[in-house]
Amino acid sequence: MPFTTALNTPYTTEVVSRDFIPAINEATPQILWVGCSDSIISETEVLDVQREQLFVHRNLGNILSNGDLSSESAVEWAVGLLQVKHIIVCGHYDCALIKSSEKDSDDALHGWYKDMTRLHTRFLNSHTHTESEEAERRKFEEVYVLAEVEWLRRQPVVKKAMEERGLLLHGFVFDRKKAQAVRLVVGGK
Numbered sequence: 001m002p003f004t005t006a007l008n009t010p011y012t013t014e015v016v017s018r019d020f021i022p023a024i025n026e027a028t029p030q031i032l033w034v035g036c037s038d039s040i041i042s043e044t045e046v047l048d049v050q051r052e053q054l055f056v057h058r059n060l061g062n063i064l065s066n067g068d069l070s071s072e073s074a075v076e077w078a079v080g081l082l083q084v085k086h087i088i089v090c091g092h093y094d095c096a097l098i099k100s101s102e103k104d105s106d107d108a109l110h111g112w113y114k115d116m117t118r119l120h121t122r123f124l125n126s127h128t129h130t131e132s133e134e135a136e137r138r139k140f141e142e143v144y145v146l147a148e149v150e151w152l153r154r155q156p157v158v159k160k161a162m163e164e165r166g167l168l169l170h171g172f173v174f175d176r177k178k179a180q181a182v183r184l185v186v187g188g189k
C-alpha cells in the first residue's frame with residue numbers, strides 16, 4: 001500500500017490564486033494536471049494559464065498510485081519528454097468515488113480504488129470523530145490528494161526531475177460550491 005504516511009503529514013490549506021503559476025509566453029506544456037474524470041473543473045478556471053501550457057491526465061478519482069499503464073505513461077511523457085515544471089494533483093470535494101471508498105466491496109470496479117478504500121478505513125480509525133460526516137469526508141479528500149502527491153514524489157522519474165531541474169509538485173482540492181481550489185501546504189511550501 002503506497003499511501004499511509006499522508007495520514008500523519010501535518011498540512012494547512014490555502015486558496016489558490018489564479019496567478020499561482022505565473023503566466024509565461026511559452027506555447028509548450030509547463031504543467032502536468034492530474035484530475036478526476038467527474039470533477040467538472042476547467043483547469044484554466046483554477047489557474048490563469050493558456051490551455052497549451054497544460055498536459056491533462058484524468059481518470060476516476062485522480063489515482064496515480066495504482067501504477068496503471070496509462071497513468072504511468074502520462075507521468076513519464078510529461079516529466080521525461082515534455083519536461084514540465086509543475087505537477088498538480090487536483091482532487092475535489094464531494095467526489096463520488098471518495099464517498100464509495102468508505103465501504104469495502106468485492107466488485108470489479110473496486111479493484112481500481114481498493115488502496116483508496118484501505119486508506120479511508122485507516123483514516124476513519126485513526127482519530128476520534130468529533131466532526132460532521134461531511135467535514136470528515138472533506139478532510140479525507142485532502143489527505144487522499146496528499147497521499148497521491150507523496151506517492152508521486154517517490155517515483156524515480158519524478159524524483160530525478162525534482163533534484164536535477166527543480167520540478168515542483170502541488171496538491172489541490174477543488175470546491176465546486178465556491179468555484180475555487182485550495183492548495184495543501186506541507187512544511188510551509
Ligand SMILES: [Zn+2]
Pocket residue numbers: 036037038039060061092094095096097
Ligand atoms: Zn471525483
